[in-house]
Amino acid sequence: MEKKLLALLCLLYVGNLFSQENQFKILNAKTTKAVEGASISGASGFVTISNSNGVFSIDSENLPGDYKISALGFEVLEINLKTSVSLQEIYLSPTSENLSEVLVRSTMIPKTLRKVPAAVNLITETDFNRTDATNVLETFNNVPGMYVNQGALNTNKINIRGIGARSQYSTNRIQAYFDGIPLTTAEGELTLDDFDQESLDRIEVIKGPTSSIYGAGLGGSINLYSKEPGKEEARLGVKTQYGSFNTQKQVYQASNTTANSALFATFSNLTSDGYRDNGNYDRKSALVNGTLKTSENGSLSYLANFTRLKAFIPSSLNEDDFLNNPETAAFTWGSAQGYESYDRGLLGGSYTHSLFDNFSNTTSIFLSFRDAYEPRPFNILKEERVSAGVRTKFNLNTQIFELPSEISFGAEYYNEWYETGTFENLYRDFPDEGSVLGDRLSNNEQDRNYANFFAQVNLEFSEKWNMEAGFNLNTTSYSLTDLYTRDDVDQTGDYGFDPVFSPRIGTSYEIGTGKNIFASVSHGFSTPTVAETLTPDGRINTNLEPETGINYEAGFKGNWLQNKLYTEVSVFSIQIEDLLVAQRVGEDQYVGLNAGKTSHNGVEFLTNYRFLVGPGISIKPYVNGAINFFEFKEFVNNDEDFSGNKLPGVPKYTMNLGVDIQSESGFEFYGNFRNVGEIPLDDANSGYTDQYSLLNFKAGYTFNVFQDLNLNLYGGVNNALDEHYAASVLTNAVGFGGSAPRSFYPGNPRNYYGGVQLNYIF
Template sequence: MQKKLLLLAFLFLIGNIYGQQIEGVVRNASSGEPVPNVAIKILDASGGTVTSENGYFLLEVQRLPARIQMSKLGFERNEVTIQDSGEQQVFYLIPQPESLSEVVLRSTIIPNELRETPAAVSIISEQDLQRFDETNLVQAISTAPGVYVHQGALNTNKINIRGIGARSQYSSNRIKAYFEEIPISTAEGETTLDDIDQSMVERIEIIKGPTSSVYGAGLGGVLNLYAAEADEPGTTVSEKATFGSFGLFKNSIIAKHSDESTNFVLAQNHLESESFRDNSDYERDSFSLHGKIDTKNGSYLSLLAQYTSLMAYIPSSLNRETLENDPTSAAFTWDAAKGYESYDKGLFGVSYRHLFSGDFYNTTSIYMNFRDAYEPRPFDILKEEQVATGARTKFNLKSTFLTLESEWSLGGEYYRELYDTSTFENLYEEFPDRGSVPGNSLSNNSQDRSYYNIFAQWNLSLSESFSLEAGINFNSTRYELTDLFNRDMVDQSGEFEFESIWSPRLGLVYEIAEGKSIYGSISHGFSTPTVAETLTPEGLINTELEPETGVNYELGFKGNWLNNRLYSEVAVYSIQISNLLIAERVAEDQYIGRNAGETNHNGIEFLLNYNFNLLSGIELSPYVNGSLNFYEFDEFVDDGINYSGNDLPGVPKRSITAGFDLASSAGLNFYAVFQHEGEMPLNDANSEFNDSYNLLHLKSSYDFALFDLFEAELFAGVNNLFDTQYAASIIPNAVGFGGTAPRYFYPGNPRNYFGGVKLKYLF
C-alpha cells in the first residue's frame, strides 16, 4: 500500500512538471483590448494554439519553465518565459508602425485612437528606438516628420518642431516635454532630453504645433515620454554593454519585476565617449526607477525617480573653413579655457489614478526636480542652482449630451521653480594650460518663477463617423527677481508678470471610409521668454519682452490600406507667429533676446509605413516620411534692415527619412535608416547656407537563448556609412568678431562603428 501511494505521488509530481496547462489572455499594449487570432508557439518544442475572439488561450506544455512566442501580423513579436501554471496570466503585444491608427494616445488628456485625433501626432515606438546605437534619444526623434534636431554633441541638442525653436542658440525651447506626465522642461520651457537614458523609455508621442490648450506654454509642441515596463511575469536582470568608435562605451544594468499587482523597472546606466573632436570628452551616470502598483477596481499608483551626474566638455562651433579642413578641432577659446558643463540633476514624481466608476476617474501627479550646475565658458563662469516643485490633476467623465456620446476632461497644473544664477570672471588667459580659473563675481541673481494652467476639453461624437474636439487653457506666468549683486549699484529686484493668456483649440474628425479619416483643427499657442533671453550679458533683466504667440491651422488625412498592412498620413499646416523672440549677438558667444516681427510657418508632412511577410518567418517593414517646409519672415526689420520675405534660418527646406526593418522568427533583425536634409539658411539675410546632406545608418542584431533561463543578444552597426562630411548643428546668425569668420557650424560625426552584447537572466 505504501509503495502504491509513493508511486501515485511520483506520478502526480511528474504530471505537474511535464503535463502543465498555461492559461492566458493576450491584449493590445496600446489600447488594452483583447487580440484575437494570435499564434502561440512553444519554442524548442512542438505544440501551439491560437487565441480566441476575446484573446483567450489554453496551451499544453510538457514541462516548466517553458518559452513561448506570440505573433500576429501588425504586432511586434513577443517571447516570454512561463515559470508556473498558476492563475490566468495577461500578455501584451505592441502594435507595429503600420497599425498606428489603432494606437491609443496617452498624451491627449482624453485618450483616443490616433486615427480619431484631430492633430498631427508622431509616435516613436520601441522598435523605432532599436534602430540606432541607443546613446541618445534624439537620434530616433529626428526621424519624425516635421521635427528637426541639431545634434552638436551628446550634450548639445536642439529640437525644433515645424520650425519653432529653430532660432535657439544651444538648447531646445518653445516645446515642452513630460516623462510619465511629470514635466522635464523648466518653468521657462527649456527642455533637455540628454539625461533620459533610452533603456527607460518604451514610447514617445510628439504632438506637433501649438498645444497650449492642454499643456500651456508650448508653441512648437510637446514630447511625452512613457517609461519601459516589465513585459512578462516574473523577475529579470539584464546587462547590456556597447562599445564603439571614439572611445564609446555604454553599460546598462536593468532589473524588472512584474506580477498581478506590481510592475517595476530599476536601471543603472553609464555612458562615456571621447568623441572625434578636441575638448569633447563626455561622461554620464544615471539611476532610474519606475514602478506601478495596482490598488483595486482599476486604480493604480505609479512613481518615477531619476538621478543624473554629467561631466561634458564643450568644443563649440567652427567657421566654414575649419569645418571643411579641420573638423576635429575645437573652437580656439573653448579649447584654451577647457570649457565644459557639469551638473547633478534629479527628478521625482508620484502619480495616482483613481477610478470612481467605469465612466469617471481622476489622475493626480506631484513632482519635484533639482539641478546643480557649473559651466566654465571663455567669457565667464556660470553657476546655476534650480529647485522646482509642482502638481497636475485632471478629471475625466464620460456622459451623454442630447443623446450623443461625449467625454469631458477638466484639470489644472501648477509649477514653481527657484533659479539662482551667478557669473564670475574666467581668468584662463592669465593661467595658461590650466583651463578655466574663477575670478571676481560679475552677477548674482535669484529668480522665483511660477505658472499655472487651468484646462478643459470636450470630445463629442456627432455621429458614428463625425466627432468634435474643443479645448481651452488659461495660463498665468510670473517671476520675482532678487538682485544680489551690489557692485554695479543697479538693483533690478522686483516682481514681474506676463499677461494672462487664453488658448483655445477646435478640431473635427470625419471617417470617410473604414479605417480612413480626414481632420481639421485650429489651435492657439504661446511661449514665454527664457531666463537666458531676459538677461543681458551684464546680468541685467529685460522686462520689456513679451511671449511669442501663434495660431495653427491644419488639415490632414490618416488611413489604412491593403488590409491594414499600409498606414499613411498627410498633414498640411500654416502657423502664424507674432512677437517673434530673436537672439541678437552682442559679443563672442553672448546674446540678448528681444521681440521683433512675425513669421509664417507653412508646410506639408507625410508618412507611409508598410508591413508584409517577405518569406515564411521573415517580416519586412519599409517606411518613408518627410516634410516640405516654407518658413519665412512675414514682417521683420532688424537694425534698420528689412528681412521680410526671407526664409527662416536654422531649418532645412526639406527632410526625408526612409528605411526598413527586417525581423525573422530565428531572432535575426536588420535595420537600415536613410536621412536626407535639404539646404538650410544660416542667417536672416539668407546670404549663407548649410549644404544639403545624406546619411545612411545600418544595424543588425541576433537574439537567442543560451539556456532555459538565459537569453542573449549580439548587435553591431555603423553610423554615417558613406562617411559624409556635414554640419549636424548650426548657430543661426553667428557673427565674427575681430576680423574672424562667423562660427556657424558643429561638425557631424564621421563614419563610426558600434557593437555589443546583452545578457538576460529570468528568475
C-alpha cells in the same frame, strides 16, 4: 459477435478521438476582429497559419502542448493549448507597431492614433533599436516635421515645424513631460539629451501649438514614458557596448512584476572621447519607476531619476576650420578646456482613483533640481534650480445633447527657484591648466511661478464622426533679485505677463474602414526667457510680449491592404506674431525683442508597410519626410528688412527611407537613409549649409543560452558613406575681434559600434 462489434466501435471512436481536429480562433484583443495570417508554431517548429476568419486547427494527438502564436502588429503569445469539442478563442494584443490602433496617452482624453484630430507621432522600441543608443534625440530625426541640430552629445537643439530653430544653444518653446512630470523649465528651456532610451517605453510627440493642453509650448510637446514591465516575472539584464572614439556604454537593469505591483530600475554609464578635441563626455544615470495597485479603484505610480554629467564643449567652427580641420575645437574653448557639469534629479508620484464608474481623477506631485557648473572662455557660470509642483486632471464620461461625450478638466501649478552667478575665467593667466575661477561678476536670484487651467470636451456625433474642443488659461510671473552690489546696475524687479487664453478645436471623420480625415485649429504661445527680458544696461524690458501663434491643419490617417500599409499626410500653416528675437549684443549677451511675424507652412507624410516573408520573418519598409516653406512674414531688425527671407536653422526638407527586418529566429536588421536639405545660416540668408545624406546600418542576433537566459549580439555603422556635413548650425553667428563667424558644428565621420546584452528571467 456483439462483443466483437462493440470492441470495433470503441476502437473507431478512440481513433477518431485522437485524429480529431481542434479548432481555435484568433482575435484582436482591442477590436475583437479576426486575425488572419497568424503563425502558430510548437516545439517541433512551424505548425500552421490562421485563415481569413482567424481560424486554425490542430490534431488532438498534438494536444495539450505549448505553442507560440505571432502575427504582424501583435505581441507574440506563448500559450498552452488543450483539446476541446468547441471553438476556442485566443486574443492577441496589438503592439505599438500597429500604429493606427495605439492608444495615445499624451492627449487630455486618450484616443487611438487614427482618431486623434492632430499630428501625433510615436517613437517606439523599434525606433530605439535602430540607433546606437548614445543619444535619444537621434530618434527624433526620424519624425517628419522634427529636426535636431546635434552639435555634440550634450549640445542639441530641437525644433518642431521650425519653432525653436533660432535658439542659440538649447531647446526652447517646446513643452516636455516624463510620466507627467514637467521637464521644461518655467521660462521654457529644455534639455532631453541626458535621458537614456534604455529606460523608456515610448515617446509621443504632438506637433504644433499644444497650449490648450500644456500651456507655454508654441512648437509642440514631447511626452516620455518610462519602461513598464509586462509579464508577471522577474528579470535581470546587463549590456555593454563599445564604439569609435573610445565610446563605451554599460547598462544594468532589473524588474519585478506581480499581479498588483511592478518595479523597474536601470543604471547606465556612457563615456566617450568624442570625435573632436575637447570632446570628452561622461554621464551616469539611474532611474526607478513602478506602479502599485492600492485598492480595487486606485493605483499609485512613482518615478525617481538622477543624472550626473561632465561633458567638455568643443563648440562651433568657422567655415575654414569646418572644411579643413573639423576635428579641432574652437580655439578659446580648447584653451579654456570649457565644459559643463551638473547633477540633475527628478522625483514624482501619481495617484489615479475611480471616484465613480464614469468619473476618475489623476493627481501628480513632483520635485526636480539641477546644480550646474559651466566654465566658458568668457566667464564661469554657476546655476542652482529647484522646482516643485502639482497637476490634477478629472475625466468624466457622460452625455451632452444625448451624445456620448467625455469631459476632462484640471489645473497645473509649479514654482521654480533659480539662483545664478558668473565669475571671471582666468585661463589666460594659467596656460595649459584650463579654466580657473576668478572674481564674481554677477549674482541673481529668481522666483518663477507658472499656472495652467485647462478643459476639453469630446463629442461622438456617430461611430465615424467625433469632435473635440478645449482651452487653457495660463499665468506666468517671476521676480528677480540682484544680489551683486559691486556695479551700478540693479536688475531687481517683478515681472509678469497678462493671462493667455489658448483655445483649440478639432474633428475627425472615418471616410472608410480604417481611414480617417481630420482638421484642427489651435492657439499657442511662448513667454520670453529672463535673459531676453533684460536690456543691454541690465534693466527689465516691461514692454516685451509673449510670442503667439495659430496653427491650421488638415490631414489623413489610414490603413490599406488588410492593415499592412499605414499612411499619414498632414498639411499645416502656423502663423506667428510678436516673434521673439534673441539679438546678440556681446559674446554671451542677448537682448530679446518682438520683431515681427513668421509663416510656417509645410507638408508632412509618413508611410509604413509590413509583410511576412514565410513563417516568422517580417519586413517593414518605411518612408517619411517633410517639405518646409518657413519664412519671415514681417521682420525688421536693426533697420534691416528680412521680410520674405527663409527661416534660419531649418532644412528645406527632410527625407527618411528605411527597412526593418525581424525574425522569430532572433535575427534583426535595420537600415536607414536620411537626406537633409540646405539650411540657411542667418536671417539675411547670406549663407547655407550643403544638403547631405546619411546611411546607417545595424544588425543583431538574439538566442537562448539556456531556457531562461538569452543573449543579444549586435553591431552597426553610422554615416556609412563617410559624409562630411554640418550636424548643427549656430544661427546668426557673429565674429568678434575680427574673427570669422563660427556657424558650423561638424557631424561625426563614419563610425562603428557593437555590443552584447544578457537577459535572465526567473
